[in-house]
Amino acid sequence: MSDPTSAQQSVLESFSVDRGSPIPLWFQVAEHLEHAIVSHVLPQGAYLDNEIAMAERLGVSRPTMRRAMEQLVDRGLVVRRRGIGTRVVQPKVRRPLELTSLYDDLSSGGQAPTTELLRCERVPAGPEVAARLGLDEGTEVVHLERLRSARGEPIARMTNHLPGDVVTFAETDLVGAGLYELLRRSGVRLHSAVQTLGARAATAAEGRLLGEPKGAALLTMERETTDEQGRVVEYASHLYAASRYSFEIHLVT
Amino acid sequence: MSDPTSAQQSVLESFSVDRGSPIPLWFQVAEHLEHAIVSHVLPQGAYLDNEIAMAERLGVSRPTMRRAMEQLVDRGLVVRRRGIGTRVVQPKVRRPLELTSLYDDLSSGGQAPTTELLRCERVPAGPEVAARLGLDEGTEVVHLERLRSARGEPIARMTNHLPGDVVTFAETDLVGAGLYELLRRSGVRLHSAVQTLGARAATAAEGRLLGEPKGAALLTMERETTDEQGRVVEYASHLYAASRYSFEIHLVT
DNA sequence: CAGTGGTCTAGACCACACC
DNA sequence: GTGTGGTCTAGACCACTGT
Secondary structure, eight states: OOSHHHHHHHHHHTOOOOTTSSSOHHHHHHHHHHHHHHTTSSOTTOEEOOHHHHHHHHTOOHHHHHHHHHHHHHTTSEEEETTTEEEEOOOOOOOOOSSOOHHHHHHHHOOOOEEEEEEEEEEEOOHHHHHHHTOOTTOEEEEEEEEEEETTEEEEEEEEEEETTTOOSOGGGGGTSOHHHHHHHTTOOEEEEEEEEEEEEOOHHHHHHHTOOTTOEEEEEEEEEEETTSOEEEEEEEEEETTTOOEEEEEEO | OOSHHHHHHHHHHTOOOOTTSSSOHHHHHHHHHHHHHHTTSSOTTOEEOOHHHHHHHHTOOHHHHHHHHHHHHHTTSEEEETTTEEEEOOOSOOOOOOOOOHHHHHHHTTOOEEEEEEEEEEEEOOHHHHHHHTOOTTOEEEEEEEEEEETTEEEEEEEEEEETTTOOSOGGGGGTSOHHHHHHHTTOOEEEEEEEEEEEEOOHHHHHHHTOOTTOEEEEEEEEEEETTSOEEEEEEEEEETTTOOEEEEEEO
């Protein structure tokens, strides 16, 4: 039962779609196959049956089966080649570095980060902020500064500017949830973002705040976030203690 | 002729698909609409006709038209909402998140990069490199070190390790092209990568090489690149002069 | 050659948003 | 209601791969 062929048959035969569910059939199929792949029931390099056979076995049409396969291709879980077939590509698991990312801290340590609100006020936009947000100078904006910590140690100083009229949430909410979650709740539909990652030395004040010596290397991140109407709804300028934080980025193709 | 409705009509009526071409119909349609959007013929916020009408006007079936629209959604150029319609979202930036090399970034930015090969030799893998590449310790690997400059100033020291058997190109090629381009030419089909971005202070030697004082903030990037067979084909550990280089990352939704 | 994925068609029904 | 996009079907032909 450990060879790819029989493993695949059991994967498909012990499953059937739920036509009463509001979840699309193609999504049900894709999710089931994804579970089979990430749980190694379908091993690295295994060939799947052709899509017509799979569609028949699951009782769906070929286009529906194709839609599911396209989902797996997009997620990077299979590779398809015309005339050859469909092959499983096991996603790589990341070996931890000396520097662990905040994501790792959260998932392995299970410790929620804490946020301290340093500043939250409505001010007229200066030239830099106005240009970033695409507003006229002097327009009212919300200026946030927060200090984020994990395991009792400071990780990042986060500075955000938002147009005054998009912020409808209570300011105290910021301690308990992420900014993006609050924007979504306010009805803002996020569309895209541009982030710039750099590095520079810490000033004395920044060092004190982040628990680093003056001149220590800091990671910097600037971000402009745009909503579906094409309006810039956030300009962020963050500072990370590089000795305790790094960014992990996953790319496909 | 400058209101959205008539602009769209002229966009569609002055175009017809080429059924003799090997290029898929849905791709021809998507490309045509994309050009109309990025050239602002279809302005920000304009509503497109419904997909049935557009399909008729172009003489394709609705599924084919849908495939084209899905492409535009994936590229972030339109937003669709059931019961409402399809709306144009002018992209703020045009570069999708992709697997690029520093060489490609710089040359597309018009800053003719130069590369100096500091080191290129076949050596047995040490413990760290062997673990990263998923090889046994002592397996032969290629060890590269290059110094990349733009406009006559050093930008990055790039250190790469590759399994000895994937490197089929001439070592001198590395001066004229990016490593990824050479891998592709060698028949390696890249699949995905994990990158970790951090920062640290420069040692004296690193500072001399990159034209920075000792202790200056440097950007670090480590990357493991995987091919379609799931093999790690590259482990990179790069060092960037943060005063002259930063990473730009584009995210959609 | 036979088998694979890639493309395309012409219908159909549904869920949702607005009037 | 009416109109929109979202899903699904049952076929068809083609291009590519390996034998």
